[in-house]
Amino acid sequence: MYKEALEQFNKPWLPLTALFIFVLVFLLYLYWTFKKENKHIYDYSSQIPFEDGVKHE
Amino acid sequence: MSSSSNVNRTGLLETYSYDDQIVRMFVFATIIWGAVAMLLGITIAFQLATWKMNFGLQWMTFGRLRPLHTNAAIFAFCGNAMFAGIYYSHQRLLKARLFNDALSRIHFWGWQAIIVAAAITLPLGLTRGKEYAELEWPITIAIAVVWVVFAVNFFGTLVRRRERHIYVAIWFYIATIVTVAVLHIVNGLSLPVTWTKSYSVYSGVQDALVQWWYGHNAVAFFLTTPFLGLMYYFVPKAANRPVYSYRLSIIHFWSLVFIYIWAGPHHLLYTTLPEWAQTLGMVFSIALWAPSWGGMINGLMTLRGVWDKVRTDIILKFMALSLTFYGMSTFEGPLLSIKSVNAIGHFTDWIPGHVHAGTIGWNYLLIAGILYFLVTKLWKTEIYSKTIANIQFWMATIGLSLYYVSMVVAGITQSLMWRAIDANGKLVYPNFIETVVKIVPMYWVRAFGGTFVFVSFLLMGYNLYKTMQQGSVGIEEVYEAYALDDSSVEKNATQHRKLEGLPLVFGVLSLIAILVGSAIEIVPTMLSNHYISKIDAVKPYSPLELIGRDIYIREGCYLCHSQQVRPMVHEVLRYGKQSEAGEFIYDHPFQWGSKRTGPDLARVGGKYPNMWHYRHMLNPRDVTPQSIMPIYKWLVEQKIDYATLTRKLQVMKQLGVPYSDAQINNGVMSAQTQARTITEDLMKSGVPAEVEDKELVALISYLQRIGVDYGSLPKSN
Known part of the structure; x- marks a missing residue:
């Protein structure tokens, strides 16, 4: 039954829709990541490895 | 103490210390098991050059030692290095001691016990017969238990952190922990016959797909994502420069984690795996070019402005070369996934050549850089001999070059001989042995190249030992930081920024990212026994x-x-x-x-x-x-x-x-x-x-x- 179902699969719009969703999500998340107003946050984040902690005297 | 421009940390100032002893223990284990893995590697390389190197002993044949070599290299050498690097960076990035010292020790000794169990059982021929997942069911269960201990220790530390933001390296660690658990459990499902024998619950095509979904992603999530995390921490530290683009690291992470998991079927091109699954694997493999190179570029560009230091600083030298090899092997991987190229490369020595460009070029060289960094920091001293380190660097580079070139030449030569057909439609080399004899000289070149790499590793072991000797561990230092309270919450934070403060949600999203591809590929194949045409003539074995x-x-x-x-x-x-x-x-x-x-x-x-x-x-x-x-x-x-x-x-x-x-x-x-x-x-x-x-x-x-x-x-x- 599965074999017949797969053989008769004729819905080209389905993979195309999936592709469209993938591309759309990727573009949205690209836009979101590269928004200019977040610059200070990324600048801060990239400095974290340099803060090993303040030594307690 | 620095802080985001949107955060003014107040509240309770706490003191804490780092558990560096566990990092030192994993450093020792990395050096020991790395030497063992490479010694096994050159042993089997010489066994292919001359059969006499099998010595007529059953526990020393290529078929039994090869799984031991791969397990030792991946899980013992790279595994211990990964744990050392993660435990060192995780504590510092979160300003917190590891969750539980006892769990750290259970993790360490449990992992070493598993390696010893592998070293005993594999030469005895106790194997599940699945590449990179050979260990029999009791050891497979032990791996799952120790992995859970690691996960509890890791996430427990996250809960107790004093830094709200989760740095990009930790995202890669999270993806590693979650995905390796899923891969190991699904591929490890077996029914026991005795304490030392079990059968995979999957069969044929189903087993092949699950196995290579696991096998491919063992490379992805054991040898790549944790080491990318380590790269995002140790390269900026060693270069004393922030990562080139934090934004690119976000794109890199989500793209890589989402795409990698789909690519497994490229190991099964032209087999009896359904055509759609093969094509899917090929397409996603090619798509992997983008995130892989995004990560490589991000790592190398972090060195912008300090390229003069790369010439003189041995740690940066190892890291720069490892990133170059990462770029090369992640270019070659998708290339080999293209069906027409795969038709030539598959089943040949080109594949071990490709694999070792990754494991030696990317993993070993990055580990070398990290080990020199860690030992100098943890023993508070300088590298004992930069000359020895430089000799190591060039020996490893020359050895790997000999290995890689000989294997590509051997692979393409043999493949072309296999497929040579004369004007009468007959094979030009009908006797398989003709194609073997032709490439045996390349096996010798590979064995000597591997020996170069092994000797380079021994030099590093000696250099690190002398570095430790001249240094001193000293007393555990105490640090102070504000407890994580409401004052650490940023005003006007972005959604992703908020997400980074929620490790559990982050982990679940990572899990979903890898499960989408896994489910689409594996679920139909789980049902495949229903739609694979049954051949009446095919009967069970006697x-x-x-x-x-x-x-x-x-x-x-x-x-x-x-x-x-x-x-x-x-x-x-x-x-x-x-x-x-x-x-x-x-x-x-x-x-x-x-x-x-x-x-x-x-x-x-x-x-x-x-x-x-x-x-x-x-x-x-x-x-x-x-x-x-x-x-x-x-x-x-x-x-x-x-x-x-x-x-x-x-x-x-x-x-x-x-x-x-x-x-x-x-x-x-x-x-x-x-x-x-x-x-x-x-x-x-x-x-x-x-x-x-x-x-x-x-x-x-x-x-x-x-x-x-x-x-x-x-x-x-």
């Missing part, structure tokens, strides 16, 4: 053949011989009818293999007389002059294990193999009868009657059965 098959798995025959005739003219001419999915439905586990050091065996059944196999196993040179296969003389010394046969048949029945109760109850008698028939045939050629109860007879019964059921059908079927 009891003796089943025992023989287990011997075939124990000796690691699948590491040099495939069982899959691809739909290519030269393969059909050389081996016979192309393979069909329905042929393998009783194969728990599948034995398609991934390399043809020797010829494919999918149609070997009935091709030669029993006596040919008898002589071949005792001394392959007797029937195939210049063969590089080891001798298997112990197969005529060790008795067939009939004691577990009934249980084996019962387990197979539980897995869906249609053995009747009568077949199971009479299994031993049936096997003994078949053994007698084969022995009587061998006795006509002068073989003594005493071989009747020896393992070689069982192995011959299996070899004579492979591919016979479907292969003997008329072509129209």
Whole structure:
């Protein structure tokens, strides 16, 4: 039954829709990541490895 | 104390210290197991150059040591290095001591015990017969338990952190922990026969897809994502410069984690795996170019402005070269996934060449840089000898170059010889051994290249030991930081920024990202037994053949011989009818293999007389002059294990193999009868009657059965 179902699969719009969703999500998340107003946050984040902690005297 | 411009940290100032002792322990383990893994590597490399290096000892043959080498390199060497790097960076990035010291020790000693168990069981031939997942079920369970201990310790530290933001390196660690757990559990599902023997719950095509979904992603999530995390921490630290683009790291992370998981089927191109799954694997493999190179560029560009230091700073030198090799091997991987390229490269030595460009070029060189960094920090001193480190660097580079070039040349040469067809439509090199003899010189070059790499590693071990000697661990230093309270919450934070403060949600999203691809590929194949055309002629193995098959798995025959005739003219001419999915439905586990050091065996059944196999196993040179296969003389010394046969048949029945109760109850008698028939045939050629109860007879019964059921059908079927 599965074999017949797969053989008769004729819905080209389905993979195309999936592709469209993938591309759309990727573009949205690209836009979101590269928004200019977040610059200070990324600048801060990239400095974290340099803060090993303040030594307690 | 620095803070985001949107955060003014107040509240309780807490003191804490880092557990660096556990990092030191993992550093020691990395050095020891790295040397062992590489020694095993050059041992098996010389075994391929000359069969005499197998020494006629069963626990030293290529088929048993090769899994030990891969397990040692991946899980012992890279695993311990990964834990050392993660535990060092995780604490500092979160300003918190590891969750629980006892769990850290259980993690360490548990992992070492697993490695020792692997080092004992694999040479003894105790294996599941699945590449990179060979360890038998009790050890497989132990791995899962220790991994959970690691996860609890890791996430517990996250909960107790004093830094709200989770730096990008930790995202890669989270993805590693979550995905490795999923891969290990799904691929490890087996039904035990005894304490030392089990059968995969999957069979044939199903088993192949699950195995290579696991195998490919073991590379992705054990050798790549954790090391990318380490790269995002240690390269900026060593260069004293922030990562080139934090934004790119976000894109890099989500793209890589989402795409990588789909690419497994590129290991099964032109096999009987459904065409759609093959194409899906190929397309996503090519898509991997983008995130892989995004990460590589991000790492290398972090060194912008300090390239002069790369010339003089040995740590940066190792890191820069490792990133270059990462870029090269992640370019080559997708290239090899293109079907037309894969048709040439698959089953050849090009693949080990590609793999070692990654494991030596990317993992070993990055680990070398990290180890020099860690040892100088943890022992508070300078590198003992930069000259030795430089000699190590060049020896490793030259050794790897010799390894890689020789394997690419060997792979392409042999592949072109396999497929050469003359004007009359016949194979130009019909005898497989002709194609082996041609590349043996390349095996010598590879072995010497590997020796260079091994010696470079020993130099590093010595250099690190002397560095530790001249330094001092000192007392545990105490740090202070504000407790994580509401004052650490940023105003106007972005959604992703908020997400980074929620490790559990972050982990779940990572899990979803990898499960999408996994589900789409695997779920239909889980149902595949329903839509794979059943071939009536294909019957379950006889009891003796089943025992023989287990011997075939124990000796690691699948590491040099495939069982899959691809739909290519030269393969059909050389081996016979192309393979069909329905042929393998009783194969728990599948034995398609991934390399043809020797010829494919999918149609070997009935091709030669029993006596040919008898002589071949005792001394392959007797029937195939210049063969590089080891001798298997112990197969005529060790008795067939009939004691577990009934249980084996019962387990197979539980897995869906249609053995009747009568077949199971009479299994031993049936096997003994078949053994007698084969022995009587061998006795006509002068073989003594005493071989009747020896393992070689069982192995011959299996070899004579492979591919016979479907292969003997008329072509129209």
